Amino acid sequence: MSTILHPRNTSSMISRRTGMQRICILLGVFFVALALIGMSQPEFLRLSLSVAHHFIQLMTGSLCLWSGFSDEPKKSYLLGWSLGTFYALMGLCGFVFGNLGFTGLGDGHSDPYLWRPIPNFFEPISTDHIFHLIIGFIFLAGAFFWKLKVDSIARSIVEIQRRDE
DSSP states (O other): OOOTTOGGGHHHHOOOOOHHHHHHHHHHHHHHHHHHHHHHOTTGGGOOOOHHHHHHHHHHHHHHHHHHSSSOHHHHHHHHHHHHHHHHHHHHHHHHHOEEEEOSSTTOOEEEEEOOSBTTTBOOOHHHHHHHHHHHHHHHHHHHHHHHHHHHHHHHHHHHHHHHO
């Protein structure tokens, strides 16, 4: 009688996570925790955490956890490129298009790089821009190095096949 825990089938049940999947899981937990903590402490980590931020962070965290726990490493790779690009562009746009101003959220403090894509609803400040650049860099670096590793493994397989011919 065969069971799910049969010794010959355990290798198919245990899947090793790639580095990019681990990054996605770690950042997924971080984003979900940041959104939940930010709901009670809007100035957590000196970030400007609004309702829009919470929504974006929960969606990012959910997508990261979904792709990190997925059986296909390519999902986390594609998510890393897309979210890395999104967050890096958010950080760059904040510094390029940001102006001196007072936030319409929270305590209304001033910031030299206040960017208002959606006034009084989504207003990232300087610390948000730095945070976005760091997160974008982590996603892009993880995806880039995962791609390098996959390409080198593929080249090795091709070289071994050529030698065997």
